[in-house]
Amino acid sequence: MARFDDITATVGDTPLVGLPRLSPSPEVRLWAKLEGANPTGSVKDRVAAKMIEAAEADGLLHPGATILEPTSGNTGIGVAMIARRKGYKLVAVMPENTSLERRQLLSAFGAEIVFSPAAGGSNAAVAKARAMAAERPDWVMLNQYANPANAAAHYEGTAPELLRDLPEITHFVAGLGTTATLMGVGRYLREHAPGVQIVAAEPRYGELVYGLRNLDEGFVPELYDEKVLDRRLSVGTEDALRRTREVLSEEGLFVGLSTGAVLHAGLQIAKEAAKAGRTADIALLVADGGWKYLSTGAYSDVLDDAVGALDGQVWA
Amino acid sequence: MSIEVRIPTILRQHTKGEKLVSGEGETLAELFDHLDAANNGLKARVVTEEGALHRFVNVYINDEDVRFIGGLEAKLSDGDQVTILPAVAGGM
Incomplete structure (x- = not known):
């Protein structure tokens, strides 16, 4: 049924699509959960x-x-x-x-x-x-960094959808911002699919973004509990941008820049699994499509120029 | 054995303004001890008196957050890259 009472009722139940060209083998597969399919285009x-x-x-x-x-x-x-x-x-x-x-x-x-x-x-x-x-x-x-409803949205929505569509899931990779996606999905998977690895892909921005006056101005979201994660990978602007372009050219997926960081981490996990001879089904959270980033030149400029333009931006 | 360490702006007062310094050590703790000898005060900004990483500091070895690979006891190999960053709110 694709008829809804109003626009807000269309939130969630997003598609999970395979990435056959980027997956190293039929035994090690990458999947993308397309949150850009939500009504305003993001998770x-x-x-x-x-x-x-x-x-x-x-x-x-x-x-x-x-x-x-x-x-x-x-x-x-x-x-x-x-x-x-x-x-x-x-x-x-x-x-x-x-x-x-x-x-x-x-x-x-x-x-x-x-x-x-x-x-x-x-x-x-x-x-x-x-x-x-x-x-x-x-x-x-609303304070998304501390609001339990933020993580609950993923515990009650994103995670059950994932497990329904990919019962064989071995890894879940998502970007780290408020941390709520990883906390909510991570907790649900720990309870319902023990053994799934929960991996954070943390965007590493240009220096400007880390320009605090002193370390005590640092910030860790109240929702964050590192025990829910197995691994946390830092991904720089250039790697994220390169992967954003790669998934577009290889798989026809037009995604935002945080997904480039998530894909970079996912490909590393896929490579490790393939090398070790393990099977893996790696779910990547695609937080949004590329539409909101067109003006940055992310998809059109020479790579170095685009990296330079994004350097001081909060791009994820 | 040489480890390249990237220093964030906020801590460069300890490295004479240098963005990149090199140090030695079999573990992250040893590396910070080694760095502290040449870069006075750096270790105290990153490691607490109780011997844990400062809450608002993240350290990565080749892009892996060290809190998930042994913390200060994480092993280092020649050619590893260590990055120190303040913890900031990400995009949302």
């Missing part, structure tokens, strides 16, 4: 829907309420869509070094954008949102 629609539902259930949100959220884009766009549908306002606090399309989409969905400084990346956005929340106690900050 964050699941999160936005769940966090808003939880805030409504807790009596925090009433008609006309204002939601405040620090976001580099995708969560804000998801929240903005649902807020528009349900009659809430959104104030999104976003680092100024994020792609043009993300700003345009937020505005298109009616969100108000407040910029935080480029240096410090999302840390600065979180800090600014917290300061604003303290001044406006009537606004509702």
Whole structure:
């Protein structure tokens, strides 16, 4: 059945597709869960829907309420869509070094954008949102970094879908941001498919993003529990970009840059499994499609130029 | 035995502004001891008095987060690349 009451009902139940050309052998296979198929084009629609539902259930949100959220884009766009549908306002606090399309989409969905400084990346956005929340106690900050509903969206949605479609799964790889995808899916798989390896692909940005004034300004999301992970790999801008292009040319998948990082980690795992003679079914989380990154030149410029252009950006 | 270590901006005051330094050690703990001799104060910023990695510091050996491969006791080999980064909020 592909008929729905309204747009918000289309969140989730995304396709899982094989990557036969990038998989090393019929015994070691890569699979991609296409979260770009969600209504605003990213995995964050699941999160936005769940966090808003939880805030409504807790009596925090009433008609006309204002939601405040620090976001580099995708969560804000998801929240903005649902807020528009349900009659809430959104104030999104976003680092100024994020792609043009993300700003345009937020505005298109009616969100108000407040910029935080480029240096410090999302840390600065979180800090600014917290300061604003303290001044406006009537606004509702969903706080995706600490909100259990964020991980629950993946525990209750993303993970069961994955296991339904790939019961033979051996590895799950996703990008590390709020950490909620890995926490939610990881916990579910640990309970229902013991032995599955949970692997984080952490984007390694340019220096600007790590430009804290001191180490105590560092940030580890409240949701993060390292015990849920087996492995955490850091992937630089050039590797992520190269893989983003590779999956486009080899498999016809037009994905965002965080997926390049996830694929880079997934290919390393695939290579190790093939070398050791093990079978593997590696599920990669494709957080979004490439649409929001076109203006960065990620798909069209000479590789070195594109890497240079992304260097100071929060590209995942 | 030579290990290349990438230093984040925030810690370069200990390396005379150098972005890249080299050190030696069979383990990460030994490497930090070795580095500290030439780069005064670096170790104290990365390792706590209790002998654990600072909560807001991530260290990678060839892109693997060391917290999953033995922490400060993680083994090093000649030619390994070590990267130190502050923990920051990622994209979201």
